[in-house]
Amino acid sequence: MHTETQPIAAAAAFALAAARYWSAVWPLAACEIRRCHQLAAAIPDPRLRAAAQENLRDERGNLEGAAAYAVLAGRGHRRPLLEALVGFQAIYDYVDTLVEHPDHAEPTRARRLHQALADAVSPATPPTRDYYGTVHAPDGGYLTALVSRCRSAVALLPGHRAAEPVAGERVARMIAYQVHNHTEQTDRTALAAWGAAIAPPGSDLRWWESAAAAASSLAVFALLAHAARKDLTGAAASEIAEAYVPAGALHVLLDSLADRTADERTGDHSLVSHYRDQAETTARLTELATTARERALQLPAGATHATIIAAMGCYYLAAVDDAPRAAPAIAAALGPTARPSLLILRVRRALAHRSAPAR
Numbered sequence: 349m350h351t352e353t354q355p356i357a358a359a360a361a362f363a364l365a366a367a368r369y370w371s372a373v374w375p376l377a378a379c380e381i382r383r384c385h386q387l388a389a390a391i392p393d394p395r396l397r398a399a400a401q402e403n404l405r406d407e408r409g410n411l412e413g414a415a416a417y418a419v420l421a422g423r424g425h426r427r428p429l430l431e432a433l434v435g436f437q438a439i440y441d442y443v444d445t446l447v448e449h450p451d452h453a454e455p456t457r458a459r460r461l462h463q464a465l466a467d468a469v470s471p472a473t474p475p476t477r478d479y480y481g482t483v484h485a486p487d488g489g490y491l492t493a494l495v496s497r498c499r500s501a502v503a504l505l506p507g508h509r510a511a512e513p514v515a516g517e518r519v520a521r522m523i524a525y526q527v528h529n530h531t532e533q534t535d536r537t538a539l540a541a542w543g544a545a546i547a548p549p550g551s552d553l554r555w556w557e558s559a560a561a562a563a564s565s566l567a568v569f570a571l572l573a574h575a576a577r578k579d580l581t582g583a584a585a586s587e588i589a590e591a592y593v594p595a596g597a598l599h600v601l602l603d604s605l606a607d608r609t610a611d612e613r614t615g616d617h618s619l620v621s622h623y624r625d626q627a628e629t630t631a632r633l634t635e636l637a638t639t640a641r642e643r644a645l646q647l648p649a650g651a652t653h654a655t656i657i658a659a660m661g662c663y664y665l666a667a668v669d670d671a672p673r674a675a676p677a678i679a680a681a682l683g684p685t686a687r688p689s690l691l692i693l694r695v696r697r698a699l700a701h702r703s704a705p706a707r
């Protein structure tokens with residue numbers, strides 16, 4: 349895998365991804381995010397409306413990050429893919445916010461809300477729609493509208509039938525993680541047992557690392573991106589999902605690292621707090637970055653997957669307060685495209701901070 353041509357392939361993949369992202373994907377993502385804002389503005393309940401609007405504003409970086417996977421698609425399927433990616437992440441961020449409210453922090457309610465994610469990626473199955481467990485949805489149909497738009501977009505992807513079972517299985521893990529994480533406030537025994545049970549056989553993942561992988565949306569994005577190609581098979585979809593385990597673990601552990609100070613203040617569960625100290629955290633995240641990159645490079649369009657994973661890592665490293673200690677080793681392990689990505693994402697963050705503090 350580490351051939352002489354790799355730096356050239358990496359540079360070419362980065363140049364193509366960056367050009368495509370800023371010229372063709374980012375403008376479409378901005379349109380799609382505006383559409384989500386329009387839907388949120390129509391929520392009748394003022395508290396839910398404010399929560400949805402604030403969530404779209406605060407987590408805009410997540411939506412723009414999800415959109416990065418649209419660089420993998422040709423022009424013909426880019427728009428539906430982008431609608432599916434942004435829609436899916438918007439649903440995830442919204443239900444993640446709702447479930448942090450004590451009203452929803454109960455397993456049946458949390459699971460019911462997160463069912464929106466399962467419906468969003470399975471257009472061949474009738475949707476549940478009963479996300480709040482009430483006759484009339486208190487959000488005036490906001491969540492249902494996001495789900496319907498995502499389903500319609502997924503249905504337009506030629507390989508969606510091959511992707512669906514595997515995507516459904518990954519979404520089931522995301523839901524299980526969210527239910528454990530948000531409804532078991534102090535005792536993490538069940539989450540630890542579950543995390544250990546889902547670690548891929550033969551992997552050296554600790555329970556909180558496999559739990560982090562389960563929580564990540566990256567595998568679903570990668571599956572949707574490959575569903576934009578006609579030749580996707582069920583076996584290839586499974587390989588993509590498995591290859592994304594280290595990248596997913598890195599993703600949600602970096603999210604946890606970026607949130608560490610806030611989590612210490614609020615007493616929220618912090619996945620990185622399970623490491624012994626800062627040195628072990630940096631060492632493990634560096635190992636995960638190395639494996640994530642190696643596994644990504646083995647996939648079809650591997651150099652582009654590796655480029656997106658490096659950008660994802662840098663998206664968080666640009667937001668970590670003690671980045672000078674953790675960033676160099678992790679960024680180096682993410683490969684040669686990490687340096688320019690980190691620069692771009694630091695500039696993006698500084699510009700975002702000039703208008704409003706955002707991740």
Ligand SMILES: CC(C)=CCC/C(C)=C/CC/C(C)=C/CC/C(C)=C/CC/C(C)=C/CC/C(C)=C/CC/C(C)=C/COP(=O)(O)OP(=O)(O)O
Binds near residue numbers: 366369413
């Ligand atoms: C395309 C490309 C690579 C071009 C090169 C040029 C360049 C660098 C462009 C920048 C493009 C860009 C923005 C890339 C970012 C890539 C990327 C994939 C970022 C990931 C963003 C993302 C999807 C984040 C989602 C985070 C997440 C999993 C949220 C769901 C909720 C959850 C599980 C949160 C964590 O748990 P919790 O304990 O609830 O914590 P919170 O308090 O945070 O909720």
